[in-house]
Amino acid sequence: MALLKVENLSKSFSGLKAVSNLDLEIMEGELVGLIGPNGAGKTTVFNLLTGVYVPTEGTISFKGKRIDGSPLYKVSHLGIARTFQNIRLFGDLPVIDNVKIAYHQHVSYNTLSGILRLPNYYRGEAEIYQKAYDLLKIFDLHEKEDELAKNLPYGQQRRLEIARALATKPSLLLLDEPAAGMNPQETQNLMELIRWIREEFALTILLIEHDMSLVMGVCERIYVLDYGMVIAHGNPDEIKSNPRVIEAYLGEEAG
Amino acid sequence: MSNMGKNKLPIVNRKNIIVLFLLLVVYGVVQILQSNGILDRFYTMTLILACIYIILAVSQNLITGFTGQLAIGHAGFMAIGAYMSAFIVVKMNGPVVGGLIFGALVAAFAGVLIGIPTLRLRGDYLAIATLGLGEIVRIIFLNWDYLGGATGFQVPKSMNWTWAFWLMVLSVVVINNFINSSHGRACISIRENEIAAEAMGINTTKYKVIAFALGAMFAGLAGGIYANYMFFIQPGTFSFLKSFEILVMVVLGGLGSITGSILGAVIMTVASALLADIPELRMVIIAVLLIIIMIFRPNGILGTKEFNLSFLNPKKKGEENGIT
Amino acid sequence: MGSVEFAAQQLINGLSLGSIYALIALGYTMVYGIIQLINFAHGDIMMVGAFIGWFCTTVLKMAFLPALIISMTITAILGMLIERIAYKPLRKSTRLAALITAIGMSFFLEYGGILVVGPQTRTFPDVFPQTLYNVGGVTFKYGDIVIILTTVVLMTILQFVIKYTRIGKAMRAVSFDKDASALMGINVDNTISATFAIGSSLAAAAGVLMGVYFNTINPLMGIMPGLKAFIAAVLGGIGIIPGAMLGGIAMGLIESIVSGLGFSTWRDAVAFLILIIVLIVKPTGLLGKNIREKV
Structure with missing residues (x-):
């Protein structure tokens, strides 16, 4: 059984669809990447998974239980922990x-x-x-x-x-751009650390990342998001050669 | 902290013994001076009011300084405590302690009742909503003729220095212990970053309401002491200006600092007493001082730091700085 | 009195009172819009305006209009001074520190006022004929008409200033984004000063009108109307100018209806209750838009 199963998930903000008809499945113990150009809706997906936003449509099941619409703290008690793209420490x-x-x-x-x-x-x-x-x-x-x-x-x-995030004793860890602002050496260390904590804490990890080397290096499976939709999904090699992915990323560079 | 497991009674340590000793000295000196007639009634009253204001300031600080919720309705909770304790003592011929407890509990209950709908509001909106609720409480007592209405309510004087001082110590210890527990840290995390706190599994609504109810309870206790000391209470005493006064003490001392609140309450009470002969000028001086302090020290006198006696205990890993 | 007359009577009373609240609320909302500060001293600025108006009409024997203009001018300067001395140094510190400073300024004006003019209540001279008009069972004073007319004129001028003048455009820009405005060459400090000047002069007008309407003034007269005007600003949506006008009128109407029904001792409680309901149901006020925190 999938640890996390997302079906037909959509979220609109005043009519604008940030995420549409998203399907996602993560098995226990997997390390999955979620990538996509800026504004593709990656963080919105995290916010939906953790209960910051209530989905407009669709369902989210975690360990076989529906969690869409649950408040953040309950999602955390069930075993999903996260980090934030714009760091939110207790400064x-x-x-x-x-x-x-x-x-x-x-x-x-x-x-x-x-x-x-x-x-x-x-x-x-x-x-x-x-x-x-x-x-x-x-x-x-x-x-x-x-x-x-x-x-x-x-x-x-x-x-x-x-x-x-680990102190909450999660079974699923969501990392939102963990390598943002790090130099290549730090990123390298982080990659090793992420692999290591997955083994040590028996974690399943879903991570958003801009740094392609990190995503390709550690993730076993990758979902690519553009305009709120999954445009590709597969292992790193498949993603690298996927024409739609290349287009989405080149399109961003050109724009 | 690691050595605490071995210690059978970790509450008994050098720091706590010294704090207790200092408290006994302060209490004893005032008590002796009072019984010898060196401290006249005016100074005694100032000291007792200082105790009452310390309770109010520390409990307001729990809500505003630690949990980060800008509520300006403390006078309302104080009024509830004052009137409800007076109701037990005067109307029911009950014991004073029963009155104080009843007053504090009703205030705590009101805190929960008010907290659940309003604590969803943020910042200035919460401030103005709680200010409004505090005023509603005052207007209810103003129209409640059974409890004296606008003319006021006479209550026999039963509180004295001993009561006020030790109830103040009790209040500060309880709030301090709460702050330094995991549940207190949950409250502080709300101040720091509400969304991150929620994401880390803190039920922020629950902890806001707990902090609010605990704060309201001690404001109610302070009101009870006030009512049973002052002979006479009337609704006008508990207007939003009183809430302002309490907030000012907290900010003056430093938000998020318990010792700061104590300092702020003492400074304001003593300043008011010293300038009592020139009431209008007194308020002008206090106002000017307040503005100057805010301009040059906007985080208050102590900021979030505690004035503590931790130097008395050799530093150990992770030891908290509480006084008990 | 029939129910139609009753309603009409409360409408007149409510409009007069509401106009005064609206004038004060405008200053609250403009200041909040530009520096996110609840200027608790604003009600006391109104009191100063009322005293200047009283001084002009009693001691200097001036007529209503020159007294109004002088009061508005002096109070505008006072408002700018308060901002420069007390609030400007705190622009970079916490909002709570600024709020406490505003409370301090409020105490300063109230008790400073008592020191200067004494605590006693003073009677405002009759600047208008005290004639009562009676139209179809509804009575109103000459003063009612003056209040409503003055308010309409001032609000029209304000709308014009904000929409079409340089300073008005600057004010809107600064309240939208302070840093970007500064980059566009707008003098942010002067714009904030101008906002305080305009807000304070409107409060002064409200003060003079209050003196005219209720005939009595005292140094603590600003506390309650100030608080209610702030509620009015929140009710309409704080930071939104038409919201303050709407909120003020609404507050005035509610108050006079509650009083008219014989519950005058509960009048303030009802005002606060409405405020709380609005805050819980739609915290951004009647005309406000919801803003979401970015995660």
Whole structure:
């Protein structure tokens, strides 16, 4: 059974179709890419999948359950986590707190224990801290745990967003342009990191990316979006040689 | 934090013991000065009002500074606490503690009731909606003749320095502990970035309402202390100008800083008392100071920082800076 | 009184009161539109305008029109001064800091006013004949006509200024996009000053009209009408000029109907209740468009 199944998904904004009749299927453990020129509707798809937008038409099923129309936090509880194209960290908070907050849905004590500082508060906090710290270590951010997130360099902010998303313990991770603004070396490292976390956390990953080398290098399957529609889909080699894809991208360059 | 698992009672540490000691000193000194008659009634009243305003400012800060919701209706919750506690004490001949608890609970309930529809609003819209609701509360009491209506309501004086001080400490400790728990962090994440918070699995509506209800509850408690100390309450006391006053204390001290709110409340109360002989000039001076502080220090005196005693405990990884 | 007369009577009362609210609301909405600040001192600027009008008519024995013009001019300068001294330094800091400054400015004008002129209520002289007209059971004062006429004239001038003059076009451009306007060579600072000047002079006009209408003025008179005018601005859609006019008139009508039905002590509560309902149902106001946050 597919982990994520999207059927006939459409979204219009005041009459303008941003996504139309999208069909998408992702199997458990896959690493899938979603590419397309600027304004093709890629981020809109993410926003639909995570519940930021309610679809105009169509259905989204995750683990066999309908999730279209569910609020964001419920989608997160079901196991979909994401990063944002325009980084949305908790900028005025320390790096470690960014991760701790994402761990909140798994917290082991309740509000009252927190206020009364019962023993399980201390146990819970110690556990949250340890888990958050371990995650930061994976992303090589542990030495910056007390720094404010907004003061991190760009590349580290992107990595922190991934670490934060992982703290929600997702089974599907959506990465929105994780390599944006990174240099080739950083991108290379990121590719390895993405492969590694997929194994380590038994994840399924869907990623949006502009950097073709990254997409072609890590993704097993690719969907190409243009004007809100899937114009091609297949493995990297098929996509590379697809005339419609070439046209869509050349068209963008020319325009 | 790692060594906390080994410690059987992590609440007992050097910092907390010193804080408790300092609190006892402050309490004791005032108590002695008062019983010796060195502190006259006016100064005692100022100190008790400072305690009341600390509760109001810290609870407003929970809503505005930590959760990031600009609500200007605190006077309304204070009014509910004041009138409901007075209702229990005067009309039902109930105990004062019962009155305070009842007042705080009704205020918390009102907070939930008001919070659910209005907390969807953002920024200035939330501000004006809560300001309006606060005024509606005042107008309801103005028209409620059973509780004195426009002429006011007499309540026997039962609060004193001991009550006010320790209830203030209790309020600050509860709010501080909340802020430093995972649930408090959930509230702070709303301030930082609401959509990211939602995407990380935080039910933002729920946590906004929790913060709002908790804030309203302590505003209600402050109102109860006020009513049972001042002999007399009337709706005019709880107008939106009172909400402004509370907001000013919070911003003055620093949004997102509990110690800042305490400082802001004390500064404003003491300044008002010192200038009490020249009431009009007092307001002009306060207004000018406020404008100057905002121009030169728009994040308040402490910003989001806490004045803390963390230097008393050697720094450990991940230790929070709470006072309890 | 029959129901038709009752309705007509409340319409007249509501139009007069609503005109005053609308004039104040315009300043709120223009300032909000251009710098996204709720200028809580705006109601107090109206109070200053009323006192200048009172001074001109009682001490200087002026007629209504010159008093109105002098009051509007001086208050316009005051509005610009307030913006330059208190708000301009805060343009780059948080909106809350600016809001607190506006609250501080409001206190400053109210209590500064008490220091200067004393806390007592003053009577506005009869600048118009106090004749009551009675047409088909509906009574109205000469003042009602003056208020409505003055408001119509001022709003027409305002519309003209905003649509066709250089400064009006600059104001619209700056409220749309400050940075782009600056790049296009618009002097943003002067445009903001002009907005405060125009908004304050309209408030001053409202103040003088209020004095004429209610006959009494005092330094704290600006608080409630200021708040209600702000509600009117939100009701119509904040930042939208026709919205402020519509909202003001609507507020005036609602208030006089509620009072006319004998619930005058609940008048303010009804105003706030309507505000809250509007905010919950359509937070951008009657004439506003919904804006979505980009994710």
